Amino acid sequence: MDGKKLVKMANEIAAFFAAEPDRRAALEGVASHVKRFWEPRMRRELFVCFDAGGDGMSPVLLETLAAHRATLEPAKK
Amino acid sequence: MRGLANREPGPRQTMYSNKVIDHGTPARTAPATVSLQIDGVTVTVPVGTSVMRAAVEAGRKVPKLCATDSLEAFGSCRLCLVEIEGRRGYPASCTTPCEPGMKVKTQSKKLADLRRGVMELYISDHPLDCLTCPANGNCELQDMAGVVGLREVRYGYEGENHLVQAKDASNPYFTFDATKCIVCSRCVRACEEVQGTFALTVQGRGFDSKIASGPTNFLDSECVSCGACVQACPTATLMEKSIAEQGQPDRVVDTTCAYCGVGCSFRAEMKGNDVVRMVPHKDGKANHGHSCVKGRFAWGYATHPDRVKKPMIRSKITDPWREVTWDEAIAYAASEIRRIQGKYGVASVGGITSSRCTNEETYLVQKLVRAAFGNNNVDTCARVCHSPTGYGLKTTLGESAGTQDFDSVDDTDCVIVIGANPTDAHPVFASRMKRRLRGDTSRPGAGLIVIDPRRIDLVRTPHVEADFHLQLQPGTNVAVLNALAHVVVTEGLAKDDYVRERCDLGDFAKWKAFIALPKNSPEALEKVTGVPAASIRGAARLYATAKNGAIYYGLGVTEHSQGSTTVMGIANLAMVTGNIGRPGVGVNPLRGQNNVQGSCDMGSFPHELPGYRHVSDPAVRALFGTAWGVPIQDEPGLRIPNMFDAAIDGSFKALYVQGEDIAQSDPDTRHVQHALESLECLIVQDIFVNETAKYAHVFLPGSSFLEKDGTFTNAERRINRVRKVMPPLAGLGDWEATMALAKALGYPMHYDHPSQIMDEIARLTPTFTGVSYEKLDRLGSIQWPCNDKAPEGTPVMHEQEFVRGKGKFVITDYVATPERTSQRFPLILTTGRILSQYNVGAQTRRTQNTAWHAADVLEIHPHDAEQRGIQDGDAVSVVSRKGDTTLRAVLSERMQPGVVYTTFHHPESGANVVTTENSDWATNCPEYKVTAVQVVAHAKKSEWQREFDDFADRQESLLPKGALKGEAR
Known part of the structure; x- marks a missing residue:
């Protein structure tokens, strides 16, 4: 999957939840959304980008992926 | 307009009778x-009912010509005279309302003489070609001549006539055959009252009066070809060409239109297995006897020579089928x-899955x-x-569907229409809405x-004019909705009691603090939206203070990078x-395709099983797993x-597409084409070789509705029956083909x-x-939810409480779309639909x-055109960051300068070559409505269009000879 496009999509999700004043709730919002709507290979690729330095990822997205990696990362193929 | 008494008893497929009971004047509901x-x-009878209608209720039919129960009484034909005890005259x-204790006589020697005299005058100026007239067998004038016992016309036929x-x-x-016109004005009144277009008038007076459709003819007039006038005409003056060519039908089957999300009920009038006419059903609860040019007339595609009748296969898309x-x-x-x-x-x-199936x-x-x-x-x-409707309404209200029935618009006092163009895309509902917007004597x-x-x-x-037209910049819906809600909250217009009782107060408090921020004020957002703050304030007050305010929206809301946010903003505004x-x-939500609501309800989304239940829920998976005998995956799909x-990317290799033309309808065409070419097996099931099928390896011929x-x-959650009127042209219904595929995969369905x-x-x-089906046959239609709590369905949802319990206010911060104008791409292209065509046009183009x-x-504003040296009718190139295509320019002031507009009904137009991969953050719904473009005068087809022509020619040459004509281009 096109990592750059996935980062763009994930940043847009993060931008929506960033308006939530409670930071923890905002991160949970992003994580829950990605978990509920993203097919595993998309989430897997997102973490590839994250592990490669998270280039272009917004702060909210970076925090989310760090805090919720266990639930978001799909089981290895 | 309820017309329950009209329903014919017994099975829904009956031998044809043109004697549908006509009560003469509309029902009253007092x-x-x-x-x-x-x-x-x-x-x-209810107060306000006419004597004519009461007579029908009493089992008496008073002769009539100018009256019909879809129209208000007019009182011009003088055939429906009666005697009323204690009153002078006839x-x-x-036009006479019932009064308590009235004693009415519908028949007497005097009445018979009067009526015969009236008919004699009509017939003295009417062609006597009844035997060869297309209305023969279904003519009210002929019927009335028979009913009144007309035996001679003493005036002769030689005098001055028409x-x-x-x-x-x-x-x-x-x-339109004026020689047969009796100037009853039913067509004129149908155009006004039912359709709301006012295209027809009675010109002249007395003997000279005639029906006029404009200066020249029907096609060049304001007429939208909805068929209401044809339906209302009691003679052969306005007559379907199909009836003139094929004669009167011999049987009728009740069914549902397969075009837009209004879902009109129709009577398919048949001769053998041929449709000769589609007539809107008076008892249809979505349309109440009205129709539009598509459902009423544009059904010929169903038997078009391009229909594929045999399955086809090939191993490569460069191979012959x-x-x-x-x-x-x-x-x-x-x-x-x-x-x-x-x-x-x-x-x-x-x-x-297909939203047309x-x-x-x-x-x-x-x-x-x-x-x-x-x-x-x-x-x-x-x-x-x-x-985004599914996501937004589920999040805020708890159910992924609209809250009302269409009839609800009759009770509204203020309508907001946002990102929808009902007169083109949902015309039958638009007529209903216009009627409420015009008001009436009461x-x-x-x-x-x-x-x-x-x-x-x-x-x-x-007779309709918007109080406010908030002509916003494309892509700023959320900003406008926030500004409206800001006014409601800061000017003390919120319904606090309602919110306290019905909504989650924690969420509300957070939302209220957000929406009251100065950055959400109409003044602060004016620069972004382009809408004057005073108009926003006026509109907010109008909606918030109306007794009943209703919001209607369409794809202009959802097809944006903030589509889901906009839907939630709409829900916030309605709740507050x-x-x-x-x-x-x-x-x-005015849903687009005929069954797009249904296809969502039926579990077509990759994260939800039928009934909008997430695949991660173990109880739901267990339910379906047990019923289907296989485990259900717990992760969302693609x-x-x-x-x-x-x-x-190479990880997805086969796709089964039923009744959907992704190659034409989805954005960023070159990207879609690349994806389709990357598949090793594309199975397309469709009634035509559509654009997607040109990339397919297996073609399964589909069946029409x-x-x-x-x-x-x-769109109102109404489940309507579709009934088979002819056998599938290719031998199998679509459901049967899917079952065959399941069986071949080792999963037989029974x-x-x-x-x-x-x-x-x-x-x-x-x-x-x-x-x-038994209940659907009995009730005609059902609005879900339909269960023990609501055995006959649910016209209005969330009546006592929201489906999710407490309504959830969601913070809807405005985030600008990543698509920006620049020096290279200074204009915004937005896309939409027009009345006569439907979606990708595969049906209506045929x-x-x-x-x-x-x-x-x-469509381009004259100012933008002038700057570019573009004249009306010039070929122009529309260029975006994604691609370019060549179209004819039409100068129009419907858009503000800086915004251009097109439709995507024809594949060679390539509107989606230009659109981008930007999409709604929550659902990936593409942002069709905002693309930065440049427009330049350019007479040649674009490179994509030349490739398209070559590819289409090549694909046509790969089709079996004589099997079909191929796509009409």
Whole structure:
């Protein structure tokens, strides 16, 4: 999957939840959304980008992926 | 307009009779009643009912010509005279309201003489060609001549008359023959009252009076060809060409239109297996006897020569197609699916359900994917239209559907139309809305706020004018909604009691603090939206202070990078003003395709099983797993745009597409083409070789809505029956083809009739528990939820409480779309639809609707055109960051300068070559409505268009000779 496009999509999700004043709730919002709507290979690729330095990822997205990696990362193929 | 008494008893397929009971004047709904005697029979009717209608209730029919129960009484024909005890003269029964204790006589020697005299005058100026007249067998004038016992015309036929006049055959579907006109004005009144277009008038007076459709003819007039005038005409003056050519029908089957999300009920009038006419059903609860040019007339595509009748296969898309048997095609498709899954994994295949097919067919395709493919890679065209509606309304209110029925608009006092163009895209509902906006003698019209970058027709149309047209910059819906809500909250217009009782107060407090921020004020946002703050304030006050305020919206809301945010902003606004949970209010998504609501309900989304239940819920998985005998995957599958990306990436290799043309309808065409070319097996099931089929390896011929039983669910959650009127042209209904594929994959499904599929849906889906074909036949239609709590369905949702319990206010921060104008791309392109064409046009382009729209054009403001040296009618190139295409320019002031507009009804236009991959953050619904472009005068086709022509020619040459004509280009 096109990592750059996935980062763009994930940043847009993060931008929506960033308006939530409670930071923890905002991160949970992003994580829950990605978990509920993203097919595993998309989430897997997102973490590839994250592990490669998270280039272009917004702060909210970076925090989310760090805090919720266990639930978001799909089981290895 | 209820017309329950009109329903014919017994089975819905009856021998044809043109004697549908006509009560003469519309039903009245006043709770108070009056009793009177008609020919000695006592009858009790609502106050305001005419004597003519009461007579029908009493089993008496008063002769009539100018009256019909779809129109208010007019009292011009003088045939419906009656005698009323204690009154002088002979009043017209149509215009005389019933009064308590009235004693009416419908027949006497004197009345008979008067009526015969009237008929004698009519017939003295009417052609006596009854035997060869197309209305023969269905002519009210002929009937009345018989009823009054007309035996001679003493005046002779030689005097001055109207018998020599040219017939107007300009409309493709009906003729206007003035020689047969009795100037009853039913057509004029139907155009006004029912359709609301006011295209027809009575010109002249007395003997000179005649019906006029404009300065020249019907086609060049304001007429929108809805058919209301043809329906109302009591003679052969306005007559369908199909009837003139084929004669009167011999049987009739009740069914549902397969065009837009209004879901009009129709009577398919048949001769053998041929449709001769589609007539809107008076008892249809979505349309109440009205229709539009598509449903009423544009059904010829169903038997067009381009229909594919035999399955075809090929191993590469550069190979010629080979016609094969169903067995061979299905076996090949199944073996390819299994081969690919063996090589690339279980998740390397998927399916797309069709919003044009029935609920039952859609349910089967998602079941096939989840149970036989063994993954959740199923999606539907709602992905590219109303997926944000599903997400936004589920989040805020608790259910992924509109809150009202269409009738609700009669009770509204203020309408907001945002990002929708109902007169073009949902015309039958638009007529209903316009009627409420015009008002009547009892009530002034409802207020109207239009939020749209274009000046759509509704902004100013005969007897309707918007109080506010908020002509915003494309892409700023959220900012406008926030500004409206800001005014409501900061000016003390919020319905605090409603919010306290019905909504989650923690969420509300957070939202209120957010929305009251100065950055959300109309003044602060004026620069972003382009809408004057004073207009926003005025509109907010109008909506918030109306007794009942209703919001209607369409794809101009959803097809944006903030589509889901906008839907939630709409729900916030409705909740804070207390406008959800009763008739006249609500949040009303105008769904696009006939069964897009249904396809979503049926579990077509990759994350949801039928009834909008997430695949991560173990109880739901257990329910379906047990019923289907296979485990259900607990992770969401790929959505359509994700499928494309995964195909290009090499991890997605086979796709089964039923009744959906992704190659034309989805954005960023080159990207889609690349994805389709990357597949090893593309199975397309469609009635035509559509654009997607040109990339296919297996073609399964589909069946039209006339060829199968099933149900469609319209925008108001109304489940309507679709009935088979002819056998499938290719031998199998779509549901049968899906079953064959499932069987070949080793997962046999056992249904003898679609009703059994609905029974399974009802067993497994709490909102459908009470739905069955038996009940649908009995009630005509059902709005889900239909279960023990609501055995006859639910016209208005969230009445006592929200489906999710407490309504949830969601913070909707405005985030600008990533698509920005620049020096290179200074204009914004927005896309939409027009009345005569439907979606990708595969159906309507194969009808005479092309008389109105033979090609897509680019609407451009004269100012922008002048700057670029563009004249009306010039070929222009529309260039975006993604691609370019060449269209004809039409100068129009419907857009503000800086915004251009086109449609995507014709594949060679390539509107989606230009659109981008930007999409709604929550659902990936593409942002069709905002693309930065440049427009330059350019006479040549674009490179893509030349490639398109070559590819289309090559693909046509690969089709079996004589099997079909191929795409008409």
